[in-house]
Amino acid sequence: MYLGIDLGGINIAVGLVDDSYHIINKDSVPTGRTRSFEAIVKDMADLCRKIVEEAGYQISDVKCIGIGAPGTPDIKNKCVLYANNLIAFQNVNLETELQKYFPGMPVYLENDANAAAYGEILAGAAKDVDSAVIITLGTGVGGGIVIENKIQAGFRHTGAEIGHMVIEKDGAQCTCGRRGCFEAYSSATALIRQTAEIIKEYPDSIIHEMIGNDPSKISGKTAFLAAKQGDEAGQKIVDQYVAYLGEGVTNIVNILWPEAIVIGGGISKEGENLLAPLREYVHAHQYGRGSECSKIVAAELGNDAGIIGAAMLFKQAQ
């Protein structure tokens, strides 16, 4: 058995995972991200011990601990070099720190987006392929690339910054400083902005009533819900969103030709309402249109992807 830790800015989630990638037990505690790293590591260790014992096992039954952490990791030295969301984690060696609680326990580290991508390819939506790109549509647009079952993260070993691929030169301002990034059009944040803008042109749209005329109530679901009810504005917003998302996904297909593109994050919960038009867009625009395309599927594991991927990081080191 293996322990996987998804260390986030909000929660520390820990799962006990078996050789079939099943989570035997899991739990989470708040990170308290402004605390010292020693306090956070102590909570990680306590939670590890708790979920193992709750499941009727002992720490000695655990072969290793894997951690998906935000920011920039030094994989080889098991160090978090820097994480924007965890201010005390500057050059912290997580193997050394966790071994204070679990002497001799092997520890593996990855960027959290890569660990989650790895989880999806091992046990989730991409489990039948060896190569996939995971694109997460949330507050931002995140990414992870796995080729022949190896996490591909380049020399920086952060996640693949797919969200920061410009698809419209000099376009919408992105948080990264560039203009026209994929993220600035395809994140949930961008969809909410697009919804607020487009409904202004449609005073009769049912969206105004849905949100009680309060633009702060617009979510990533609003336009999809309205479109399902035949609302013209809702359909226009969804079509435009799919076109932007489709440009970015087609770019990734043309560059990497992965066996699968896995769409995750909140927006992916729209399922076929999103994926069917997205597939149509990508198939119509990819290089050599009409020829075989990467399969495009929704992520299946949600937050469990990060836990399972982290637990199995030892396989990356083999």
Next chain:
Amino acid sequence: MYLGIDLGGINIAVGLVDDSYHIINKDSVPTGRTRSFEAIVKDMADLCRKIVEEAGYQISDVKCIGIGAPGTPDIKNKCVLYANNLIAFQNVNLETELQKYFPGMPVYLENDANAAAYGEILAGAAKDVDSAVIITLGTGVGGGIVIENKIQAGFRHTGAEIGHMVIEKDGAQCTCGRRGCFEAYSSATALIRQTAEIIKEYPDSIIHEMIGNDPSKISGKTAFLAAKQGDEAGQKIVDQYVAYLGEGVTNIVNILWPEAIVIGGGISKEGENLLAPLREYVHAHQYGRGSECSKIVAAELGNDAGIIGAAMLFKQAQ
């Protein structure tokens, strides 16, 4: 020793390559691309024998033959499935065909862009790194991705179609059918078009005289030459070209974080006149600006890259 064949639509180039990636002897003959595949394979075999014997060796000194071919290869079965430029090569097994001349000789196949990228990482501009993306600025924009010394070509195993990444949604028409592709702004063809357009706004530009007022005399060098002489229009064209090229290169850096980006093709002969402003652009725009960036260098091997990469393909199969 190893034989590398760069099978192109115009020429068949063959080189005899040693274990240090040096070309001992090389030669080429016209492809005659509309001929039967049997006639073309015979010329490939004759040329192989000729350059081996000219160098004072025998075919029995050659361990294997590698081929970089255009179009879509089936690597495992050594078949060219389809090649736009070689009309008779539909599902042709090059191992079977070449073994008619060289019984028992192992044959390896790759897409030509990938073979050339592999040559640069083995023996050229990227020889000190394990992971690089090669971007070729010619009539179009080609690409090859090598990660940890493995050619990464996805499920289609064509080249990486980096040129067909949209950087300006709904922008300039591309030959692939999409609008706003990197290739439509950063190929030599695009630079020539941009030069022709911009000089119309600058009646006093020295470019008019350089080309004898004949727009058909504009080449990929024209704007660079004029800019070097302080011409305002020339500088504007170069700045705009670098900005478009920089957007595409920054996208690739953000997605893959390769150790090196190698710029090849005709335009790369501008050397530091192109690379210095390109580096500045990418460093200023990459995710986490100011942090370490992929090194950006010019390809070194020219057409030899394809021969050397092809000759060494056996290493990919190991």
